[in-house]
Amino acid sequence: MDGRFEMIPIGKIRKTPDRVWMEIDPEYQDAMNGLELYSHIHVLYWFHENDTPDQRQILKVHPCKNPVNPLTGVFATHSPMRPNLIGLTLCHVISIDGLCIRLTDIDARDLTPIIDIKGYFPHEIREPLRYPQWEQGQK
Amino acid sequence: MDGRFEMIPIGKIRKTPDRVWMEIDPEYQDAMNGLELYSHIHVLYWFHENDTPDQRQILKVHPCKNPVNPLTGVFATHSPMRPNLIGLTLCHVISIDGLCIRLTDIDARDLTPIIDIKGYFPHEIREPLRYPQWEQGQK
Numbered sequence: 001m002d003g004r005f006e007m008i009p010i011g012k013i014r015k016t017p018d019r020v021w022m023e024i025d026p027e028y029q030d031a032m033n034g035l036e037l038y039s040h041i042h043v044l045y046w047f048h049e050n051d052t053p054d055q056r057q058i059l060k061v062h063p064c065k066n067p068v069n070p071l072t073g074v075f076a077t078h079s080p081m082r083p084n085l086i087g088l089t090l091c092h093v094i095s096i097d098g099l100c101i102r103l104t105d106i107d108a109r110d111l112t113p114i115i116d117i118k119g120y121f122p123h124e125i126r127e128p129l130r131y132p133q134w135e136q137g138q139k
Numbered sequence: 140m141d142g143r144f145e146m147i148p149i150g151k152i153r154k155t156p157d158r159v160w161m162e163i164d165p166e167y168q169d170a171m172n173g174l175e176l177y178s179h180i181h182v183l184y185w186f187h188e189n190d191t192p193d194q195r196q197i198l199k200v201h202p203c204k205n206p207v208n209p210l211t212g213v214f215a216t217h218s219p220m221r222p223n224l225i226g227l228t229l230c231h232v233i234s235i236d237g238l239c240i241r242l243t244d245i246d247a248r249d250l251t252p253i254i255d256i257k258g259y260f261p262h263e264i265r266e267p268l269r270y271p272q273w274e275q276g277q278k
Contacts, residue, residue, distance in 0.1 A: 003252065005146040005185050007223045028222060030198040034215030039269035041214075044225060046144050059169040075180075075256035076173030083167060084146045084254045086183060088227070090262050113142065115223045117214035121270050123229050130178035131260050 009113035011099070013045060013106060022101040022114055029099060032117075036096050040120035043106060046113045047085035056083055069134040076132070087112075090120060148252035150238070152184060152245060161240040161253055168238060171256075175235050179259035182245060185252045186224035195222055208273040215271070226251075229259060 010031075011024035022043065024032060035041065050056070058081040063069040074082040087108055094102040101117075149170075150163035161182065163171060174180065189195070197220040202208040213221040226247055233241040240256075 003148060003187070005148075005187070005190065005224070005252070005254070007144040007146060009142060009144075010222055028198065028214075031212040031214045031222065033199060033212035034209070034271065035212060037215065037269065037271040039266055040264065042227065044223075044227075048142070048144070051144065059167065060172060070173070073170040073172035073174060075167075075170045076176065076258045078257055082255060083149055083170065084183075085144070086225075086255050088181065088183075088257060090264075092264075092266055113144075115144070116221060116225050118217055118227060119215045119270060120268075121274050122268055125179065125229075125231075127178055127231055129259075129261055130176065131258060132173065132176040135260050 007046070007115050009046070009115065010117075011114040013108045013110060013112040013114060015110040020103045020105050022103065024099045024101065024114070026099060032096070032099075035093075035101070035117065035119060038093060038119040041091055041093055041101075042118040042120055043089050043091050043114060044116040044118070045087045045089075045108050046115050047080040047087055048113055049109070050080055050085055055081060056085065059083075063132070063134050066134075072132075086115070146185070146254050148185070148254060149256075150253040152247045152249060152251040152253060154249040159242045159244055161242065163238045163240065163253070165238060171235070171238075174232075174240070174256065174258060177258040178232060180230055180232055180240075181257040181259055182228050182230050182242075182253060183255040183257070184226045184228075184247050185254050186219040186226055187252055188248070189219055189224055194220060195224065198222075202271070202273050205273075211271075225254070
């Protein structure tokens with residue numbers, strides 16, 4: 001398929017031993033208006049440490065980096081190895097203060113670039129849910 | 140913040156009056172391995188029709204294009220106007236046949252480029268959920 005798309009970081013994840021937060025770049029402050037109405041947000045970020053042509057060609061991994069889990073296509077996992085290095089985590093917002101959004105936690109490293117935020121609405125799933133054994137074993 | 144990231148389409152959304160499906164590009168077939176274990180997938184796509192510098196600078200919208208809804212930051216909405224034009228929809232998979240993933244529906248247009256797929260696991264949300272009135276009014 002033709003065409004490539006360019007993404008711009010809108011801020012970054014920050015982590016210290018006792019605190020997790022997002023620092024949004026000042027030019028995107030207006031886009032945050034109304035976020036305070038949500039208890040949860042979807043945070044989309046870029047696995048920038050894997051942004052090499054070789055790593056972006058890895059299409060199968062052992063989920064959770066556990067060799068016991070069967071070799072699986074990256075689209076069927078949340079692996080940081082994938083053609084487009086997008087991470088997606090549903091986060092609980094503790095507070096918003098200016099350009100700083102405090103979170104209870106996020107499974108991304110300090111200084112990870114953020115690419116989008118979406119307020120979270122509950123999904124209306126009526127069908128029975130199916131998902132792989134290896135995830136169910138983690139709980 | 141410095142740096143830009145490049146995204147590659149991995150397939151496209153297809154829609155006819157009686158059918159909705161995703162056509163994955165052949166080079167990503169291996170990345171689909173294991174997707175058949177999920178009833179639901181997160182589909183990430185690119186709002187390519189809005190990919191102009193002017194449209195990517197729109198930071199506030201009336202949610203659901205309804206002027207009754209208060210002008211709101213795009214991060215607090217699922218608007219197709221946003222700095223990075225990523226759409227995110229949780230979809231129910233009907234069937235997977237080779238490179239074709241049939242869906243019950245998706246709120247994206249025919250020929251929309253797909254950028255990622257992630258198998259869906261149920262979220263463990265323990266806190267009470269909060270989200271804006273305008274979404275609750277839609278239900």
